Amino acid sequence: MAPYTLRDAVKRKVRRGIGRVRKSKALTAVYHRLFQTLSHLPQKKNLVMFESFFGRQYSCNPRAIYEYMKDHCPEYQLVWSANANYIDLFEQHQLPYVKRFSLKWLMLMTRANYWVTNVRLPLWMSKPKDTIYLQTWHGTPLKRLAMDIEEVHMPGINTEKYKRDFLAETARWDYLISPNAYSSEIFARAFGFENEMIESGYPRNDFLYKSNNKETIDAIKDRVGLPKDKKVILYAPTWRDNQFYGKGRYRFELDLDLQRMRESLGEDYVLIMRMHYLIADHLDLSEFEGFAYDFSHHEDIRELYLISDLLITDYSSVFFDYANLKRPMLFFTYDIEDYRDHLRGFYFDFEKKAPGPLVLTTDELIQAVKKIAESGFAVSDHFDEFYQKFCSLETGHSAEKVVKSVFK
Structure with missing residues (x-):
C-alpha cells in the first residue's frame, strides 16, 4: 500500500471541492x-x-x-x-x-x-x-x-x-x-x-440480416468466452416502474431458480443474462460459473441475439427484434397480472398473441425449453402472423x- 501523505490529502480535498462545485445548482x-x-x-x-x-x-x-x-x-x-x-x-x-x-x-x-x-x-x-x-x-x-x-x-x-x-x-x-x-x-x-x-x-x-452466419456467430462466441458445443439461452427481462432505488436506478428481483435450471439444463445449455440498461443491480453469478453469464454490460445486445438459440424475456420489446431471426421464444411472466393490470397495461392481447408460450415458474420454463428442443427449435404456431405484422419492413436496409x- 502506498504511503499516505499530506500532498495526497490536499489533492483529495481539492477534488472533492471541485466535485461539489460542479454539482452545485448555481453552476448548473x-x-x-x-x-x-x-x-x-x-x-x-x-x-x-x-x-x-x-x-x-x-x-x-x-x-x-x-x-x-x-x-x-x-x-x-x-x-x-x-x-x-x-x-x-x-x-x-x-x-x-x-x-x-x-x-x-x-x-x-x-x-x-x-x-x-x-x-x-x-x-x-x-x-x-x-x-x-x-x-x-x-x-x-x-x-x-x-x-x-x-x-x-x-x-x-x-x-x-x-x-x-x-x-x-x-x-x-x-x-x-x-x-x-x-x-x-x-x-x-x-x-x-x-x-x-x-x-x-x-x-x-440490419445486423441480424447481414451477419446471421456461422462464421460471425463463432467469432462472437470466441470473443466473449462461450462454448460452441452447447446451445445458448438469452434471458433479457425489462424493468418494473415501481421497483427502484431512485430516479433512473431500478431494482430487479431475479425470480429464476438458477440452481434448478443448471441441474436440468446445464449439460446441454449455457444461460446468458442481459438486464435492462435502467437496472442498477449487479448480478453475482459466481456460484453458477460455466452455466450462467452476466452480459448486462455487453456493448450491444444485437450480438447476444445472434449467438442465442432461444430467447427468454417477459414484457421487454426485445422479442420484436429477436423475431427477425425466426428462432423460438419463451415468456417468463411470473408477475403478469400486476404488470398488466396495475403498472403499464398492454396494447394488444399479449397472452393470446405472444410469439411463444407464457410460463409462470422456473419448472414450467424448464419443461418448455425441453419441449422446444424436442421440436427441433421450431417457432410457435402464432409466429408467422406475428412476423408479418411486426417485422415485414426489416430486410437489412x-x-x-x-x-x-x-x-x-
Missing part, C-alpha cells in the same frame, strides 16, 4: 444558460452528433445509422456523445467522441446540424433553430407509453409532470423512426408526434432508408 444554472446562448451561434454544417442510452453505449439505431453513414456519407463529420464513465468503450472502437456535458461537448451540441439519439434528451438542452433532431427510439411498444399511461409509478415525478415533460420533448423531434405501421399509429398518439414519421423498420436490425430520408 450557468451551464444551462450557456447552452441556450451558444445555440444561437452559426451552424456547423454537416456535423452529426450521435448518442445511445445517455452516452453509455455504442449501440442500437444510432450505431446502425452511424455505421452506414461512415461507409456511405464521407462529407459528414460524425461524433459520439460519451458518458465519462464509458470512455473506454468508445476508445476501444476508435470512435470520434466527446465527453458528455464537457465544454467541448457544449460547443459541438449547440452548433451541430443534426442530433441522433434513441432516448429523450434533457429539456434544458434548447434545440438550435436550424438543428435537425432525429429521434430513433428503441423498441416496438407492447406496454403503454407516454400519454397512454394512466398512472406513472416512476420515482421523483408525478403523472401530470411526466406527460407534460414528454410532450415538451417530442415537440422538438423533427423525425421519428418507426419499425412498422402498428408502432407508427401508437407513436403518433402516445408521443403527440406531428412531424415526419419514417416507417422504415429499425436500423439496428433500414439504415439506408433513414439516411436517405433525413440527410438529403
